[in-house]
Amino acid sequence: MSRPGGPRPALLLLVPMLVERAAIAGAATGATIATTGVGRRRALAAAERGRRTPAAAVAIAGLCGGLTRDLLPGDVVVATAVTADGRGPRETITLSSGPLIAALRTHGLRRVHAGHVVSSTRIVHGSQRVRLAARGAIAVDMESAWLSGAAGGRPLAVLRVVGDTPSTRLRHPLAAARGLLEARRSLRRAVPALTDWARAAGDRHVLVASPRSFCAGAQRAIEIVERALDLYGSPVYVRKQIVHNIHVVRDLQGRGARFVDSLQEIPPGSLCIFSAHGVSPAVRQEANELGLRVIDATCPLVAKVHKEARRFAASGHRIVLIGHRGHDEVVGTVGEAPGAIVVVTEPAEVNGLDVPDRCSVAYLTQTTLAVDEVREVVERLRGRFPQLEGPASNDICYATSNRQDAVRAIARDADLVLVIGSSNSSNSRRLVEIAEREGCEARLIDDDTAIDPVWLAGRSRIGVTAGASAPQRLVDEVVAALAGLGRVEVEERCVGTEAFHFTLPPELSRAPGRGERVD
Numbered sequence: 001m002s003r004p005g006g007p008r009p010a011l012l013l014l015v016p017m018l019v020e021r022a023a024i025a026g027a028a029t030g031a032t033i034a035t036t037g038v039g040r041r042r043a044l045a046a047a048e049r050g051r052r053t054p055a056a057a058v059a060i061a062g063l064c065g066g067l068t069r070d071l072l073p074g075d076v077v078v079a080t081a082v083t084a085d086g087r088g089p090r091e092t093i094t095l096s097s098g099p100l101i102a103a104l105r106t107h108g109l110r111r112v113h114a115g116h117v118v119s120s121t122r123i124v125h126g127s128q129r130v131r132l133a134a135r136g137a138i139a140v141d142m143e144s145a146w147l148s149g150a151a152g153g154r155p156l157a158v159l160r161v162v163g164d165t166p167s168t169r170l171r172h173p174l175a176a177a178r179g180l181l182e183a184r185r186s187l188r189r190a191v192p193a194l195t196d197w198a199r200a201a202g203d204r205h206v207l208v209a210s211p212r213s214f215c216a217g218a219q220r221a222i223e224i225v226e227r228a229l230d231l232y233g234s235p236v237y238v239r240k241q242i243v244h245n246i247h248v249v250r251d252l253q254g255r256g257a258r259f260v261d262s263l264q265e266i267p268p269g270s271l272c273i274f275s276a277h278g279v280s281p282a283v284r285q286e287a288n289e290l291g292l293r294v295i296d297a298t299c300p301l302v303a304k305v306h307k308e309a310r311r312f313a314a315s316g317h318r319i320v321l322i323g324h325r326g327h328d329e330v331v332g333t334v335g336e337a338p339g340a341i342v343v344v345t346e347p348a349e350v351n352g353l354d355v356p357d358r359c360s361v362a363y364l365t366q367t368t369l370a371v372d373e374v375r376e377v378v379e380r381l382r383g384r385f386p387q388l389e390g391p392a393s394n395d396i397c398y399a400t401s402n403r404q405d406a407v408r409a410i411a412r413d414a415d416l417v418l419v420i421g422s423s424n425s426s427n428s429r430r431l432v433e434i435a436e437r438e439g440c441e442a443r444l445i446d447d448d449t450a451i452d453p454v455w456l457a458g459r460s461r462i463g464v465t466a467g468a469s470a471p472q473r474l475v476d477e478v479v480a481a482l483a484g485l486g487r488v489e490v491e492e493r494c495v496g497t498e499a500f501h502f503t504l505p506p507e508l509s510r511a512p513g514r515g516e517r518v519d
C-alpha cells in the first residue's frame with residue numbers, strides 16, 4: 001500500500017509522433033516521455049521498452065481521428081476501452097476514465113468525451129470510419145491497443161485529441177490545418193491533467209458504508225414512474241425531480257418521462273406524477289382544476305409528516321418545522337397548514353421565534369436532516385417552550401439515520417470520504433457534513449467523473465457511500481474508478497440492515513401483460 005507522504009509517483013507518457021511530443025514540450029512536469037513511433041510494429045516494440053521503464057502509472061497521449069458526428073477537432077477523448085482492429089490482440093482492454101475526466105475539467109477542458117478507441121493498422125477514412133463507429137468506437141488511432149501492453153499491470157490511461165473528423169476531408173484544406181492546430185493546443189492543455197491523474201496512482205483500502213444508496217421511498221417513487229411508462233406509455237409527466245438525483249432523472253428521461261417545474265407546463269388530461277418529496281394541497285387542487293390524471297409518489301414517511309402537520313394545526317398549535325427553506329419537501333409540508341407553520345433551520349433562530357401561545361407549540365422535522373443537529377434545535381425549543389409537543393415517532397426517517405450512522409463508521413478510519421449524490425439532495429449533503437464533523441475530508445460527487453485525482457494523492461484509505469436517492473450502480477463505478485488507479489481492497493462496514501418496502505399505489509400494483517397498454 002502507498003502511504004501519505006510516500007514517494008511521488010512518476011508518469012511514463014507514451015506519445016507516438018514527434019509533432020505530438022513537440023506539442024506537449026514543457027507541459028508534462030515530472031513525467032518520463034517516450035516517443036514511440038507510429039503504427040502497430042513500433043507500438044509493440046515501444047510497449048516492450050515501456051514495461052521495463054520505472055513509473056507508477058502509464059499514459060498514452062496523442063492525436064486521433066473522430067468517428068462520430070459530435071466530435072470536433074480539438075475535442076479530448078478519454079478511452080474507456082481500447083481494441084485493435086485487424087491484427088491482434090483483439091481483446092478489448094477496459095480502462096477507468098472518471099478521475100482523468102475530472103482532472104481535465106479542472107484544467108479547463110470542456111469538450112471531453114469518454115468512449116471506445118479502436119487502433120487500426122492503417123489510416124482509415126470514409127466507409128471504414130463508418131464501420132468502426134458501427135462497432136461502438138468513437139475514435140481511431142494507430143497505436144493505443146498495442147502500446148497498452150506497456151502498463152504491465154500499472155494504472156493506464158489513454159488520452160487522444162481529435163485531429164480530424166469524418167467531415168474534415170470535405171472541408172477547405174485551411175480549415176483542416178486549423179483543426180490540427182486546435183488539436184495540438186488541446187493536447188498541450190490536457191497533459192497536466194495526466195500528471196495529476198498519475199499522482200493519484202496507488203493501492204488503496206476502500207471502506208464502503210452500509211446501508212447506502214436507495215431508500216424504500218426513492219425505490220418506490222422510481223418504480224412508480226417506470227410502471228406508469230410501461231402501463232400508459234410516453235410521455236408521463238413528473239412534477240419536479242422524482243428524487244433528487246441527476247442520473248435517475250436522466251435515465252427516466254431516456255425512457256420517456258418529462259420533468260416539469262410547474263403543472264402549467266403539462267397538457268390537460270395528461271398523466272402527472274408527484275415526486276417522492278410530496279406536494280401541498282394547493283398543488284393537488286391545481287392538478288384537479290387542470291384536469292390532470294395524478295399518481296402520487298410521495299414517500300409514505302413524508303405523508304406521515306403531512307398528517308402530523310394537519311393534526312397539530314387542527315388542535316391550534318403553532319408548528320415549528322425544522323428544515324431547509326425552499327426544499328421541495330419543506331414547501332409541501334408548509335402547504336398543509338401555511339398559517340400555522342414557521343420554518344427554522346439553525347438553533348440560533350429559535351430565540352427569535354414569536355408565537356401567540358407559548359403553551360401550544362409543536363415541532364416537526366424534514367425527514368432528511370442530520371439527527372444531531374435536529375436534537376440541538378429541539379433542545380432549544382424545549383428550553384423556550386417547556387410544553388413543546390413533537391411527532392409520535394421521529395420524523396427523520398430510518399434511511400436517513402441509518403446512512404448517517406454508516407458514514408460515521410467509515411469516516412473515522414478514512415483519509416477521504418466520497419459521498420455519491422447530487423448537490424440538491426438534502427440527505428447526501430448531510431452525509432458530507434457528518435463525515436466532516438468526524439474530522440474527515442468529504443466530497444459530494446455525482447459520479448466517478450467528479451473524482452478529482454488531486455484529492456486522492458497520498459491517500460490510501462477512501463470511504464465511499466451514497467445518499468438515499470443515488471443508485472448503487474454509481475457506487476460500483478466509483479469503486480471501479482479507484483481500482484483503475486491501483487489495487488483496491490474493499491471492506492464493507494455494515495451498521496444495520498434494512499427491510500423496508502412500500503407498496504405501489506393501487507392503480508400501478510398490477511404489472512402489465514406483454515405488450516399491454518392500459519388507458
Ligand code: SF4
Nearest residue numbers: 215217299301367397
Ligand atoms: S429518505 Fe426517507 S423520507 Fe425520504 S424518500 Fe427515502 S425513506 Fe422516504
